Amino acid sequence: MSILLTGGAGYIATHTLISLLENGYEAVTLDDYDNSSPEALRRVRQLTGKEFAVIEGDAQDRELLVRTILDYNVDGIIHFAGHKAVGESVAKPLKYYRNNLTSTIAVLEAMQQTGVRDLIFSSSAAVYAGDNQMPLTESSRRECINPYGWTKYMSEQIIRDAAKANPEFSCVLLRYFNPVGAHPSGMIGEDPSDVPNNLMPYICQTAVGLRERLTVFGSDYRTHDGTGVRDYLHVCDLADGHVKALEYAASHSGCEAFNLGTGTGYSVLDMVKAFEKVNGVKIPYVIGPRRPGDLDECYADPSKAEKLLGWKAKRGIEEMVRDGWNWQKKNPRGYRE
Numbered sequence: 492m493s494i495l496l497t498g499g500a501g502y503i504a505t506h507t508l509i510s511l512l513e514n515g516y517e518a519v520t521l522d523d524y525d526n527s528s529p530e531a532l533r534r535v536r537q538l539t540g541k542e543f544a545v546i547e548g549d550a551q552d553r554e555l556l557v558r559t560i561l562d563y564n565v566d567g568i569i570h571f572a573g574h575k576a577v578g579e580s581v582a583k584p585l586k587y588y589r590n591n592l593t594s595t596i597a598v599l600e601a602m603q604q605t606g607v608r609d610l611i612f613s614s615s616a617a618v619y620a621g622d623n624q625m626p627l628t629e630s631s632r633r634e635c636i637n638p639y640g641w642t643k644y645m646s647e648q649i650i651r652d653a654a655k656a657n658p659e660f661s662c663v664l665l666r667y668f669n670p671v672g673a674h675p676s677g678m679i680g681e682d683p684s685d686v687p688n689n690l691m692p693y694i695c696q697t698a699v700g701l702r703e704r705l706t707v708f709g710s711d712y713r714t715h716d717g718t719g720v721r722d723y724l725h726v727c728d729l730a731d732g733h734v735k736a737l738e739y740a741a742s743h744s745g746c747e748a749f750n751l752g753t754g755t756g757y758s759v760l761d762m763v764k765a766f767e768k769v770n771g772v773k774i775p776y777v778i779g780p781r782r783p784g785d786l787d788e789c790y791a792d793p794s795k796a797e798k799l800l801g802w803k804a805k806r807g808i809e810e811m812v813r814d815g816w817n818w819q820k821k822n823p824r825g826y827r828e
């Protein structure tokens with residue numbers, strides 16, 4: 492089986508690439524390195540000792556997708572490519588809608604044109620409305636609060652409609668909760684190009700001295716310690732979820748959505764304390780105001796993925812903070828060194 496990974500040099504994609512290669516798949520990555528580095532792919536090669544094809548280009552380019560599929564006898568696609576900064580999506584909504592929706596449409600058109608039937612799509616817990624009961628199931632109400640979230644929501648709808656019109660298609664929508672950590676080797680990990688928006692990279696960069704202190708966004712939430720609760724999952728567990736999703740797609744048709752989370756929520760301060768305890772480093776922090784749009788808590792009911800995909804997160808909070816720190820310590824400036 493040969494799998495095309497759009498956005499293949501990114502954080503979740505490179506971890507998935509390792510899982511695929513270790514499970515006997517062949518792979519082709521397509522990336523324009525707009526927010527990623529070819530160095531990550533070089534390291535995947537070094538780590539796994541396996542070869543895979545690397546194409547530089549844009550996932551919006553349907554002709555390039557078709558050529559790549561035909562040249563490498565691609566059997567299935569994992570569509571990771573997309574812009575993902577929530578704040579930027581509010582400031583530049585058209586950039587987000589154009590890029591994220593055009594690439595999804597191009598991938599589906601390329602599938603139609605070449606006869607590829609299996610698609611795994613990187614969706615997000617950002618598709619769920621803020622007023623749902625926790626834990627979130629796949630049928631919880633969906634509504635977004637920023638253009639980034641809407642591009643995931645709309646891409647899901649486009650994929651669902653395309654699967655309805657092409658009964659041979661088999662599409663899996665993976666709704667990621669909060670991926671953190673890194674490969675245990677410390678050779679690949681998350682490498683934000685700017686000041687990190689997300690909690691874990693911010694903690695890691697504070698620990699290594701790139702940031703003076705963490706600002707905890709709000710301490711008056713209705714949670715056990717007043718700080719926001721999220722469903723953090725180890726990126727290697729998330730990577731394995733994609734392999735399971737491909738196996739599922741191969742034996743089904745239609746379109747199905749799955750939550751990929753652990754089902755356990757941790758607060759901001761739980762994460763800070765675990766990081767300090769496991770790694771023996773202090774994280775200076777101050778309490779600041781709430782960040783607009785943030786919820787008290789957000790965590791998954793992952794039972795559908797366990798039942799239908801046979802997937803369950805195996806790694807706990809200790810491994811998440813240990814591996815995140817191991818990556819940051821070895822690569823203080825990410826892939827730039």
Ligand code: UD1
Binds near residue numbers: 782
């Ligand atoms: C965010 C996005 C979500 C996206 C996900 C990708 C928002 C509102 N949501 O989710 O759409 O799919 O990233 O991983 O941006 N926090 C701090 N200090 C910081 C950073 C974060 O206290 O410097 C807190 C937040 O208030 C939140 C928790 O840490 O309670 C997690 O934040 P973050 O890592 O940004 O993830 P989400 O907001 O859950």
